[in-house]
Amino acid sequence: MSLKIGGTIEKVNGKELFYSEFAEKYLAGNQPVLLTGLMDDWIASKHWVSSNGQPNIIFFPTHFGKSKVQVADCDTREFTDQKRIEMSVSEFVNHWLQGSKENHDVNGKSVLYLKDWHFVKEYPEYQAYITPLFFTDDWLNLYLDNYHMHDDLDADRVSNDISCSDYRFVYMGAKGSRSWTPLHADVFRSYSWSANVCGKKKWLFLPPQQFNLLFDRNMKNTVYNIFDDISETEFPGFKKAIWLECIQEQNEIIFVPSGWYHQVHNLEDTISINHNWFNGYNLSWVWDLLLRDYKEAKEYIEDIKDICDDFEGLCQRNLAANTGMNFNDFFIFISRFSLANVVELYYLRGELNSENSIWHCSAIIEHFALNLSSIRKTALKMKSEGVKGNLGIINLLETLSDPKFLKLCTGLGRIYSVIREEENWSCTMKKALMADFAKYGSQVCSPEDLITFIDYAVSKLSSNCDEQNPLLSVLYEIQPHEQN
Template identity: 70%
Template sequence: MALKIGGQVKRLNASELAYQEFVEKHLKLNEPVVITGLMHEWRSCKDWVWENGEPNLDFFSTHFGKSRVQVADCGQREFTDQKRIEMSVSEFISQWKGLSDESSCNINNVHDGTDRDLLYLKDWHFVKEYPEYVAYTTPLFFLDDWLNIYLDSYKMHGVPDENNDVQGINCSDYRFVYMGSKGTWTPLHADVFRSYSWSANVCGKKLWYLLSPSQSHLLLDRNMKYSVYDIFGDISEKQFPGFKKTIWLECTQSPNEVIFVPSGWYHQVKNLEDTISINHNWFNAYNLSWVWDLLVRDYIDTKQYIEDIRDISDDFEGLCQRNLAVNTDKKARQRIT
């Protein structure tokens, strides 16, 4: 089934875009945009890229090789996401370099389940792990970030010691580095918490397909529970009767370009070249209502699932909150671009 493309994502140069204009036309209106001219001084654009524009993989192995990261196998689906495996950055780089020629040959097979070589490093908490290495500076347009400012200072996750007592702090964030060879991709999704996101291409090109929130119901199955996994896969019209009505925006993101993805916009992304990107999820006053509405719906669902044990629970509300936190964290790990 061919996608219906209704237009392209607008492009603006940062030198010609005032912050208030970005607020009025994109944050308030919840409209996507690609912004150029934001990455000239970034250290990552020098250290992480060869002069010919290809990723400097040896730099990562040398300086960050021992880091443990999550890697998605783009050829294997696991529930609503791709199968994840853990490995070191050095191991990932070795596989990438060893399989690069084969992966490029098998690019057309990535969606049919026959290709097992397209590995995509996702959700690397690089800033948290290497705070002294300033790879980039968050652009002015995205600095009003309540999510990551909060997580930087709040003791969110405890670390059990040898006696299984929680002592330390292991606070997460939503600032990530992604690395993938040509052909790697991310399935269709809307971002965690219905947050905003921005994604900057340090090198390589990405192809984006985005769908307005006004059409998101068309992606759901007959039971309004699960969304389409792959917009280029074999989509059953009986199971997803509304999908054929969807009209998409398309965007090819080049190196040194930053895309802003607003709240509730479903998107699917494919790397057209070997690519490294920096990504943030974030929210502030302009999209807080989206976040709150989602959390309230999830809370109601969580409460209904365990309603039958209310009478025998000493702290039913506390149990609801803990289950909500676990479920939200699980969704976050499954659905970040």
């Protein structure tokens, strides 16, 4: 069955693109884009690439040879992914070099593809690259630098992928039609970006609005390889799918939005750097996709509902296994970030607000307000869609005393000082700036609690502001003349 290609991905010079333009068109719009001009100064672009433009493959066993990595056997399917093998970087490079001599893609031997190498975590002192400005607003990896996505250790053991400490990866794959990644949407239904340090890839994209075309009649199995001979009887909607195609060259970065299904093939020997991430711009997308996946997971096991002691708990465990997190994980995540954004606003008020002028002139204030607005709207969605009860307890005062949370706050502050190009912030303890919340004293346990907390915090922050207040205007979408 031939694919319907409906167009290509837009290519933009990243040096000529303002952050605000990228955020509005691609982050908020949830649209893919190919960016150029952002990798010129990367150490990886020098150390990892030979003078002829090919991967400097020998560099890796020399400097990182003992690292244990996950390698995909591209010819062997295991459930919805490729079979994974653990080996050292040296072993992988030896296999790569042997394959180059014997042309494995032709003679039928296994094609191995190194994936999900947690390079940043393993070698923090070796700064292979600088995350481009457009992707630095990364709540996911900031969070995982300080917390597990699952507090339940048993849940962590369900899947190594789910319990990973970060989602900043290096990939290495040889050229050929059999060096590839099967059709999928990214873990957590996050954004992702992928930078080709060297080599060339072919991407095929399908937007989330068409995801149902990829499933079989029972909505239980999805297409694995879009270039297989797909049965129209088993997958009746697949032939209606309209794909976007993208050829990614060396030194180009592709942005993959939330929930977009994609399949990727290495057209040349390729080394890439990849991040999964999300932030305030796509929280609503993440929630919508998480809810959709929950309903599918629930329907899938509906026939055992009457004999299951904890059917809802089973649904949530299946959801976490399939997407990387469940409702509880997501709620704890957005609750901690709501408090972190509030802490930063209190800190800025104490540092900068000798007069109330900062509440209408500082772009960074507006960005924190946008973050809170996104969290609040997402909580409202959760509430309106019937998500009730205790999703997890966030005790405000205990959280403020947690060193991990203070590190989260400091990291969040550093992110926005870069994006907004304002003065670097000091590492002053933020806890003292939350004295107001000693009186609040509530635990945040539900979407309704979270909405109440955000409203309370904003009212406190705005209580002494007589001038136009961007917190109120952004959070509640109030026009200036309504602020009386």
